[in-house]
Amino acid sequence: MSQNYNLPTEVKFCAECVISNQRPITKVETKHSNKDEKETTFFDENGVCDACNWSKIKKTKIDWDKREKELIKLLDFHRSKKGNYDVVVPASGGKDSMYVAHILKEKYNMHPLTVTWSPHIYTNVGKKNFYNMINNGFDNILATPNGKVHKLLTKLAFMNIGHPFQPFIIGQRVIGPKVAMEKKIPLIFYGENVAEYGNRIEDNYSPLMDNNLITAFNIDDDELLLSGVNIGELKEKYNLSNNDFEAYRSPNIDDINSLDLQVHYMSYYKFWRPQENFYYASQHMGLEVADERTPGTYTKSNGLDDKLECFHYYLMLLKFGLGRANSDSAQEIRDGKISRDEGVALVHKYDTEFPEKRFQDFLDYTSIDKETFHKTLDKFRNPNLWEKKSNFWDLKYKVK
Numbered sequence: 001m002s003q004n005y006n007l008p009t010e011v012k013f014c015a016e017c018v019i020s021n022q023r024p025i026t027k028v029e030t031k032h033s034n035k036d037e038k039e040t041t042f043f044d045e046n047g048v049c050d051a052c053n054w055s056k057i058k059k060t061k062i063d064w065d066k067r068e069k070e071l072i073k074l075l076d077f078h079r080s081k082k083g084n085y086d087v088v089v090p091a092s093g094g095k096d097s098m099y100v101a102h103i104l105k106e107k108y109n110m111h112p113l114t115v116t117w118s119p120h121i122y123t124n125v126g127k128k129n130f131y132n133m134i135n136n137g138f139d140n141i142l143a144t145p146n147g148k149v150h151k152l153l154t155k156l157a158f159m160n161i162g163h164p165f166q167p168f169i170i171g172q173r174v175i176g177p178k179v180a181m182e183k184k185i186p187l188i189f190y191g192e193n194v195a196e197y198g199n200r201i202e203d204n205y206s207p208l209m210d211n212n213l214i215t216a217f218n219i220d221d222d223e224l225l226l227s228g229v230n231i232g233e234l235k236e237k238y239n240l241s242n243n244d245f246e247a248y249r250s251p252n253i254d255d256i257n258s259l260d261l262q263v264h265y266m267s268y269y270k271f272w273r274p275q276e277n278f279y280y281a282s283q284h285m286g287l288e289v290a291d292e293r294t295p296g297t298y299t300k301s302n303g304l305d306d307k308l309e310c311f312h313y314y315l316m317l318l319k320f321g322l323g324r325a326n327s328d329s330a331q332e333i334r335d336g337k338i339s340r341d342e343g344v345a346l347v348h349k350y351d352t353e354f355p356e357k358r359f360q361d362f363l364d365y366t367s368i369d370k371e372t373f374h375k376t377l378d379k380f381r382n383p384n385l386w387e388k389k390s391n392f393w394d395l396k397y398k399v400k
């Protein structure tokens, strides 16, 4: 079976960064199936992507002092006088969530409760950073899904939709709102709006996350797709019960409305600079980087937590021609940290690297043999983007 996801047939790269018009934009995860039609990042008449255009707008056209006043007003409304938790911060112990939790507590005198959805397999440095966050003054709830079910769903998501991280993403998306509902804390703060990286530019003008992103997952609906399979079929075929899916269950919209739960992005209120967040988190929370760079990219400070995350990016590379180095360098170009030429060179050097170092971990976690693994890769490799050279696959279109 071949896959091309109905992406634009002519591949174009942004004139200012390194992403292409094949980049999909974030969607409600349960709509994922093999027959997906992807919406992709918008490019303007000058061949510039929405993420680059937004990065210019945020440097020149947003009144950040005014935005901070909006933030203070919001926090003044929610701040607990008795010292109860008054904001939930979904946090991995990475630079962005550490920054958000720390400024809310130390600069704005809020009482954050951090909430973490466990990685598939913690890296040593990821675990250290998780405890660095806690030990620097934060209460935390760690949610860890049933390993047997999560491994099965990860395996099926890889084999059926080429998206091994789908179960993780669903869990990560619902855990903050679920804890907020349980503890009746009507405010959640995330770091950046994904529109920073190429969703619709207008999304950046709202401080609020679309409730569809956190309420879409009603596990009682047997027709709902998870890992590319109906929940009803999953139950029947693998002898699972509703309880096995409980960790993925989203809060429902009526409950959210009755608590008047609001999910805000800090990137609406603060000029968002990932590199600055990194310095901030290192200085104030003891954030550590890895000893070596993350597979598929040149940085030591992104994607630190989960040993398997490199496979999420590797599948993105097969499907859309864009891997982790592309995403990291596009961001650094927009932030003025590297030139476009440097970014292009980094993409050529690292983007297509196979995560060999983590390969056995992935096979062990999903109980897949090498042959099945490679067959699955071939199934999801986009034929519009890849061509077979004598003994390897090469991208047909490379950023120049």
Ligand SMILES: [Zn+2]
Binding pocket: 014, 015, 016, 017, 018, 019, 048, 049, 050, 051, 052, 053
């Ligand atoms: Zn761009």
